[in-house]
Amino acid sequence: MKFGGSSVSSAARMREVAGLILAFPEERPVVVLSAMGKTTNLLLLAGEKAVGCGVIRVSEIEEWNLIKDLHIKTVEELALPRSVIHTMLDELEQLLKGIAMMKELTLRTTDYLVSFGECMSTRIFAAYLNKIGVKARQLDAFDIGFITTDDFGNADILEATYPAVAKRLHGDWIRDPAIPIVTGFLGKGWKSGAVTTLGRGGSDLTATTIGKALGLREIQVWKDVDGVLTCDPNIYPNATTVPYLTFEEAAELAYFGAQVLHPQSMRPAREGDIPVRVKNSYNPKAPGTLITKQRKMDKVVLTSIVLKSNVTMLDIVSTRMLGQFGFLAKELDHVVEELEKIAVVHLLQQRAIISLIGNVRRSSLILEKAFQVLRKSGVNVQMISQGASKVNMSLIVHDSEAKQCIKALHQAFFEDDVLTEVEEEALHMS
């Protein structure tokens, strides 16, 4: 079970989460936690400020004080001893002073800095479970076999992780059974031995990695929304829950920008064929979204609409590109320079990709409807791509028009009668 930052943002939330875990007494869950609330963002900001503020002013950094106050308050409200996080907070202050002294913040140090968020949330939560009589064991992912590349800030999990994590968690359980409370988002670089992070939202990936390593029956990812929704609720609040998704759909959705899932998180679940359930810790009765290998697609038209803003488009016109392979593999800075030798190249910035995740076997119907809607809204699509994926059609529009497009498309596909049209078509064919 993975609980994101919003699920463990306060003492009250931690009590609720403990209640959710205890609601399944017959299960032996492994719990993965993110940092409390917005702690990761605050740590990043505190680090940036430390670079320029001088050692003696570190104690005045607003974000550092917010982090300290939140964690101390949580420990106090859960009636835990301060010693649970005392050492961590001391070390964190030392680290910020070190950054201030060096006037430098490398990617490696940034990963170490943000790791304090997960290290503290898990220590508090494990102590709380033990206090209420539920035996729990706090575990730092970088100590239990999460081995990654040394790409600080966006490390990849290496294959050796699966057997190592399985061995450690099995061994611990046999020696002394206790619910493992594991830090999400973190790993250990295989060359450097330093703490790494898996990219923002990486706790989802921690959870699915453990799921595959242990061959679990189900992976649950608890969020602050009722599941994966038909679009980002911050863009258009009429979004509704998508009850079922395939791994492929969920992966495309995440990859093309839906913040709800980490882009790489579906891979271990798909490889291990372990269902993933996305649930709302604020509304546990809601059924959520169930993500599996396959689902019945015959009535499916569109599943979800995803927006990725601020993308740059390369418009290449050339008659000389036949046989010119490998040119995009060169460094991005050199791509335009290289292409200009063989083509007319325009760099078009402030574009947005709107991805229509759905049944590509209905592509003509989807595109017909989409273009009707966009034409009515006076929007010109600048590129369209169906690619290799069986579930994704992408349209590129100008950034300034993107939100309005999402709203119009959502209304047409999810609030009007497109399903009736498909049902009629299916009836007609049978």
Ligand SMILES: Nc1ncnc2c1ncn2[C@@H]1O[C@H](COP(=O)(O)OP(=O)(O)O)[C@@H](O)[C@H]1O
């Ligand atoms: N298609 C979508 N479905 C659900 N949530 C989405 C979608 N697109 C964006 N979001 C946003 O993702 C948030 C949940 O992801 P995240 O912040 O990583 O949660 P957590 O911190 O609980 O893991 C939601 O609060 C919502 O605002």
Ligand SMILES: N[C@@H](CC(=O)OP(=O)(O)O)C(=O)O
């Ligand atoms: N705390 C990390 C990792 C994470 O997964 O967080 P969340 O589950 O709150 O998205 C982040 O903010 O990126």
